[in-house]
Structure formats: C-alpha cells, structure tokens
Amino acid sequence: MPADLAVLGLGHLGLPAAQAASAAGIQTVGFTPDPRVAAELTAGRPPVEGSLTAADIRRMLAGGFSASSDPAVLGRVRTALICAPTPLGTDRRLDLGHVREAAAALAGQLRPRMLVVLESTVYPGCTEDMLRPLLEEGSGLRAGRDFHLACSPGRLDPGSRRYGYANIPRVIGGLTPACTEAAAAFYGRVTDKVVRARGTKEAEAVKVLESNFRHVNIALVNEMAVLCHDLGVDLWDVLRCAETKPFGFQAFRPGPGVGGHGVPVDPGSLPPAGRTAGYPLRMVELAQEVNERMPRYVTQRAAALLNEHGKSARGARLLLLGVTYKPDLPDQEGSPAREIATRLLELGAQLSFHDPYVAQWRAAGRPIPRADALYEAAAAADLTLLLQHHSVYDLQGLAAKAPLLLDTRGATPAGAAHRL
Template structure:
C-alpha cells in the first residue's frame, strides 16, 4: 500500500519525526537501519500504531512512498571522524527502490557537503535517476529535543536546503504539513552547517559555564546565584547551567578534514566538557575526605544515570565514566533511576537501590547526576548523609553544589 512518508532509521531522530507525521495525518512507514534506540515511551508507540504507523522490514515498500527521510545515526568513529556507515546503508537500500518524483531528505547530523558529495552519488548510481531532475533531494537539520514540553515538531521551525529551488520547495511542502514555519536555506551545505552551528553553540556555552563552575568553587563564589542574576539581563545573554558532562546524541564537529581551518573553540570546549566527570569524582573524594572518610570502601549512591531528565536515554551520559572512576578509587557504587531498571558499566552490573530514601540514608555520599521530576530533593537533602548536587537543583544550602 502506498504511503506518504518513509522514515528510514527509527532512533532518536526518526521516531519523533514519524510521530509528528502520524499526528498530522500522514500515512507513515518506519524502516529500521540498525540497533537503534528511540526516546518514545511504549504508550506513545502504541498510540502511533493505532493511528496507522507501519514499521516494516521489507525494503520493497520504500519504493511506494512520496517522501523518504533518512534519519540513520551518524556518530564519531574511533579516529574522531564521522561514521556514515548507517547513512550509506540507508541510501543504498533506498536507491534500489527509488522512483521518479520522490522527495528524499537527509536529517542525520552530518558534515557540510555530505548531501551533495556523499548521498547524491549513492542515490544516483543505485537508482539510475538524476537528483534535481528525476527526484528531489534536500537536507534538513533535525531539531528534536526529547522531553521538551514547550517545543515540539509543530512549533519548532524547520530549516530546508534543497539541491535546486524545486527541491527546496518540495521539501518545504512536506514539512509544511508538520510545522508552523519553514525556513529556506540557500542550499544543502548551508542547511548542514546550521546543524553544525547549533550543536557547537550548545557545546561551547556549556563548556564556558562548566569552567565557571570550577572557578567559582575555587573562589568560594555561588555560581548558581551568579547565573540567577545574570539571566535577568534582557539582551546579549542566554543562561546555560553546568553539569557532570554533556551527554546526548549531538556530536560536536570541529570540521577537521573538511578544511584547513578547524574550530579551535569547539575542540577546547570538548576538552573542558570531557573533563567534567573527572572533576565530579574529585569533588566527591574531597567531600568524603573532609568528612573523615576515604573514597576507598565508601558507599556512593548515584541518582539519575540518563543524559536528560525524565527520559530513559543513556546516550553519552556522564554517569558511566563517573561510576567507573569511583569504582577505580575503591568505592562501592549503587544507583537509583526511575527510568532505568538495570544498569551496567563495562558489563559489570551496578546494584540498583529499591528504596531511595533508605539508600540515601545508608550511603556515605549521594551524588545527584540527573534531576528527574520524581525526586523530592528537599526530602533527599534531609535523608542523605552527604549530598553532592551537580545540577544546582536542591534548595540553597541543602547540599554541596557543583
């Protein structure tokens, strides 16, 4: 049966897109490209299925859609370059079934030039069709923010950059059914670079405030009060907050290999942010020592091991490195997370606390890594022997803050 849309890649990008499309009344296929994990709940998936969403493992069905959006994951490889293996596999699978007049859009986070230099040749060679003449080709950076209750698909503007003006308009027509506003970029490279800028903007600003956290602790200054005051400025400032690490699926890009000029600030920001788990462990060991205890043999409870609050997604969560470093110091580590029923670090199962308050009272140190809504932080600050808050979420004076 023909469909309006095929979403290729059902991970953290593809599933929310499919969800928005189904909600807008589009008949939607979902084609899995690998062992992907999305951020939708079981109830949300059931609702999508009841509205006509059709997951499929049959690649032949990709040849019966009007629009195909590639959302395959693209991550950094061991050498630091982008691994486009799943994007390539998705393109080859689609190319063999591609029909004339289909609109193909790439949403995977890729370096500038990927749509034209990498994706286009794969699609043209596999299909025998020509992009811009026989089918439409465009790029649109995904702006998915899992768990965001204020901004979703409908009220988040979509940036579109097509290979030709006609490609841009075809993609804009599709996204116009999902969102209130479509923004047209000059071309695919500009749209791809929007994704680079937005991702690096987050990385650099988090790095700045993380460095401020370390500085303010050394100076005896309350950073959280500094941020509270600074964010009252109505222009020229956007508040970011420090934490134990960045996490998430967005891969910061310094564009090494694409040009002789690298983004040095992004490279430095990554170094700062990658150091935060180690800094948290240093603060933990110091706190224990100040209270007459050694990290070796200490009972440490980690609260919240996901990368975002109120979600089960653990992609890039700093909790893994923090737990590992604590265990290397000889600490006995346990965890609590309402969204994670079982957790392992380097294939070593970490004990899960069943009773949160009892576990906090029993632990020598409790570290808040993620601020889930279900946590009563006032109650935890009373129960915990020693509480390190890496999110600035506890009441002032109730815990040691990052």
C-alpha cells in the same frame, strides 16, 4: 493502503518524524533493514530505549503506520526521509555507514519526482558529496532533474513539553530551488514554520552551529564552576544574578558532563581532511576538552568532600542519583554517569544507584546495585551524588536524609547540599 512517506532509520530521529507524520494524517511506513526491529514496532514495542513509548507506537499503528524490512515498500512512496544514526566512531568522526546503507536501499527503489530529504546529522557538504552520488548511481536518475534532494537537519528536544516536532521551525535546503520548494511543501504538512536555507550545505552547517553554540557555552559555565569553587564563590548565585540581564546574555547551567545524541564535536561533524581550508574550530575543540574533564572533576570533588568529613573514598558507600543524560527520560546515551562511576570504582568506592527510569545499570563491566528504598539508601550512604535531576526527586527530603549530598545540577535549595 500504499504509504505516502517512508522514514529510513527508526531510532531517536526517525521515530519522532514518523510519529509527527502519522499524526498529521500522512500514510507512513518505517523502513529498517533489521526484520527484528520491524517486528518489534509491528507488535507495538519501541525498538530503541528512550525514544517513543509503547503507547506512542500503538497510536501510530492505529493511525495507519507500518514498519517493514522489505525495500520494495520504498518504491511506492512520494517522499523519503533518511533519519539514519551517525554516531561518533573510534576516531571521533561521524560514522556514516547507516546513511550509506539507507541510501543504497532507497536508490534501488527511487522513482522520478520522488522527494528525498536527509535529516541525519552530517558534515556540511555530505548531501551533495556523498548522498547524491549514491542515489544517482544506484537509480540511474539525476538529482535536481529527475528527483528532488534536500537536507533538513533534525531539531528535537526530547522530553520537552513545550517544543515538539510541529512547533519547532524546520530549516530546509535543497539541491535546487525546486528541491527546496518540494521539501517545504512536505514539511508544511507536519510543522508550523519552514525556514528556507540557501542550499544543502547551509542547512547542514546550521546543525553544526546550533550544536556547537550549546557545547561552547556549557564548557564556559563548567569552567566557571571550577573557578568559583576555587575562589569560594557561589556560582549558582552568580548565574541567578547574571540571567537578569535583558540583553547580551543567555544562561546555561554547568553539570557533570554532556550527553545525548547530538554530535557537536569538531572535527567529527566537519568535512573530511582536505575539504576545508585547514582551520579547525579551535574554540569547539577546547570546549570538548573542558566538558570531557568534568566527570573527572566531579570524582575529585566527591573524594575531597569525603576527606573533609574524615572519610576515604576507598570503602566509602556512594549513592548515585540519576544516570540518564536528560531529566525525566530513560535515555542513557552519552551520560557522564558511567564514567563517574568507573572513576569512583577505581578509587575503591562501593556504589549503588537510583534512577526512576533505569531498572538495571552497569559500569566498568560490572552491575551496580539498584537502591529501591531511596531515602533509606541515602541515609546509609557516606555520600550521595545527584547526577541527574529527575522531577520525582524530593531534594529537600533527600538532603535531610543524606549525611552528605553533592549536587552537580544546582537543583537543591541554597545551603541544603554541597553544589558543583
């Protein structure tokens, strides 16, 4: 059966989109230029760690989903979603190479009246300035006249039991009003609510605002964590009290650093130099600076805690609990655990780790031993660091076993451990 939808980019953004469409009864094909990825999916195996489970993939296949590396499949669909990854490059700018590759593959198969939607994280203006010319030049068709073009930035909360693809409102901005309505008609089949933006740039800028809102507020509470520790103030009690205010406040929690697949960092998600008035988001730059120094701060706190108990970091046995970026997920993208481990190794510490979702782990180019007997390892360690609070951890029990426990997530009961 010919597919109705093509999803280009089968990673952390594309697979959930394909899953939601398949669940809604939309015949979906996933396109990837890598035949190995297509083969993995066809065999029922997730090609990306921390995305969907094998059971998820099998259910999609049973519902009619297919994966292919043949661009010809793109010419038989009515809607194409570009969900290619846009990681930060070495210059801390978005790497749009995968989006360009997806556009090139799609342009050669583009047909009149097709709807193309960009979901990838991009800078405001990318849909019109980069994607549109690639599609028009490669197809000979004109966006807004011959085919519909829109942007709908990805909005996912991986691992959430409350928010899934269907019940997260979808922001859509089209090149023309007709493009917006075409996109709204499609997303109305897979989501409960559609929010129309004025255009593609506004939709793209929504992602910048949403990501940076969280980024800046995490940086604020991270700075509060350092300040409160220096003043001898219980930050977690401060947060408990502050979040009772019914207006003008939203509680965020500090931690050992930030991670994940979102790109909140200016200037990486803003247009290239020369496209703006030259006013950077200075608050975001500062937030990035604050959040990036948290792994160093956690390392210093660990060393200071050891010193307070008559031990040196050199030769000390340290157990790291949780090395993924988010609780109850196997995804390690951007997790601060690796930098913390690297810094501790540089101090001469002997490391082991435990994570229910990670079987093997490396830091500073070397394998870190996995502690299979968790409580015995905590009892034997000079210091245990909770870096990620997976729900399977019995923190009260671990606090009773561990000679020293540094909780960077504020998850332990008051008085049970040293908290960030």
